[in-house]
Structure formats: C-alpha cells, structure tokens
Amino acid sequence: MISDRKLTFYHAIPSRSSTVHWMLHELGIEFDVKMLDFRKGEGQTSEYLAINPLGKVPTIVHGDTVVTEAAAICCYLADAYPEAGLAPAADDPIRGEYLRWLFFSPATIEPAFIDRVRQYEAEDCSQNSYRNWETLMPILLDVVGKADPWVLGQKFTTVDVVLGATIRFGCMFGILPKDPVFEAYIVRIDARPAYQRAQELDAPYFAAAMAG
Known part of the structure; x- marks a missing residue:
C-alpha cells in the first residue's frame, strides 16, 4: 500500500515547508524529518540536489517517489492517506x-x-x-x-x-x-491542534534562525 511507504520530509525554517509540516500533523502519520540549514549550504549539497535540483524545500521522499512544491506535496499526501479525510474522492462532484x-x-x-x-x-x-x-x-x-x-x-x-x-x-x-x-x-x-503542534516543534528552529 502507498501509505505503508517510509516518508522523509526535508524541512527548513523559515520557509514554505512549514505548510507541509502542518499538513503532515493534520494527517497524523509517522514521518522522518531532515532539517536543512541553508545558511550552511545544506540545500546545495550534491546529495540534496540529486533529490531536488532547485535546492529548495519542501521536498518529500515517499518510498521511491519524490515530490516537491508545497501544494503538490499536500495534494499528493491527502490522496495517499485518504483515511484522514482531507481530500474529496476523485469522483466527488466537489x-x-x-x-x-x-x-x-x-x-x-x-x-x-x-x-x-x-x-x-x-x-x-x-x-x-x-x-x-x-x-x-x-x-x-x-x-x-x-x-x-x-x-x-x-x-x-x-x-x-x-x-x-x-x-x-x-x-x-x-x-x-x-x-x-x-x-x-x-x-x-x-x-x-495539528497547526499548534507543528508550530511548537518549529519554534526552536525559528528562534535560532531569527537570532542568526
């Protein structure tokens, strides 16, 4: 099943990837987070550029599937985990x-x-x-x-x-x-609650980014 695949989320703060972080908590699923520090050039390593040639976030790797762009990732995740009820079915008029x-x-x-x-x-x-x-x-x-x-x-x-x-x-x-x-x-x-949880987890990284 698609929902059984390992999911890795590449995240940086502050960035659009916070939207995906919130989405993941709305789904209530397990995922691994790889935090990238762009100030240290971690978005431009050969390893990460092989996943996302733009060197940006968000990116997810779900099994063998790579998805970039926040809205596309959220759309993909909602369809991959229909039990969360965050997307109407393909045959739903809405x-x-x-x-x-x-x-x-x-x-x-x-x-x-x-x-x-x-x-x-x-x-x-x-x-x-x-x-x-x-x-x-x-x-x-x-x-x-x-x-x-x-x-x-x-x-x-x-x-x-x-x-x-x-x-x-x-x-x-x-x-x-x-x-x-x-x-x-x-x-x-x-x-x-999912938004609050994502914000709580992001807060220390946000504070560090602003201090830097």
Whole structure:
C-alpha cells in the first residue's frame, strides 16, 4: 500500500515547508524529518540536489517517489492517506472546486504577493495570473469570507492548509490588508491542534534562525 511507504520530509525554517509540516500533523502519520540549514549550504549539497535540483524545500521522499512544491506535496499526501479525510474522492462532484482553490495560492496569490512587495505593476496586467491586485482582493475576500467555517464548508480539507498558510503569511507580513474576514479565518487555523503542534516543534528552529 502507498501509505505503508517510509516518508522523509526535508524541512527548513523559515520557509514554505512549514505548510507541509502542518499538513503532515493534520494527517497524523509517522514521518522522518531532515532539517536543512541553508545558511550552511545544506540545500546545495550534491546529495540534496540529486533529490531536488532547485535546492529548495519542501521536498518529500515517499518510498521511491519524490515530490516537491508545497501544494503538490499536500495534494499528493491527502490522496495517499485518504483515511484522514482531507481530500474529496476523485469522483466527488466537489473535487473540481477543491483542486481549483488548492492551487490558487501558488498559481495566483503568491505571484501577486511578490509583485506587491516589489511594488511592480505590469503595463499589461492581462498577462498576470492574478490580473491585478484590485481584481484579486475581492475574489480572495469572497472565498475566505464564505468559509463556513472552512473553504469547502463544514469539513476541513487540504485547501485550508495551503490557502490558510498563504493568508496567514500575507497578514503576518502586512501584504494583505487588515480585514476581519482574514483575521477570523486565521483564528480558526490557529485553534487547530495539528497547526499548534507543528508550530511548537518549529519554534526552536525559528528562534535560532531569527537570532542568526
């Protein structure tokens, strides 16, 4: 069975791999963690580059399968461990909406964040995945505002891990505007035991990274 394979998680703090760390705790599965210190060049060793040529995290090795990119890893894990109930089945009518919002963060929101921080605005915004900030914000406020309490309804899914981590990041660093819609969603995320456990385990590494 796919869920019986050994799972190794390559992690660094601070980074997007914290999203996958949270996801792993939501699944409640056993996994090995390999912490990488990028300040020491541990992402650029020949051994790690053979696994992930970009030398970035997150990466998982699940048996003989290597998966990179946070949203792709979370999607893969939800399907590999269906007993956790974090993804609708392939034949579930809601599967399309699930995939839509699951990949909305890396494909649409994150490019908007980057341009916003860099104060870059394309002359032809039709080429942007997010079109423009004024178009994206009402969409984002709408989907998060309708979360009841989660994006797909009463059931927490992988969408809330990936989108939730992105919303939290945007609010933490002042990229997203202060809004009760975002704040209420983050409060619900913060209350999840799996999120709290991942944060607790990451805290010493985060403190060391900030001190360094």
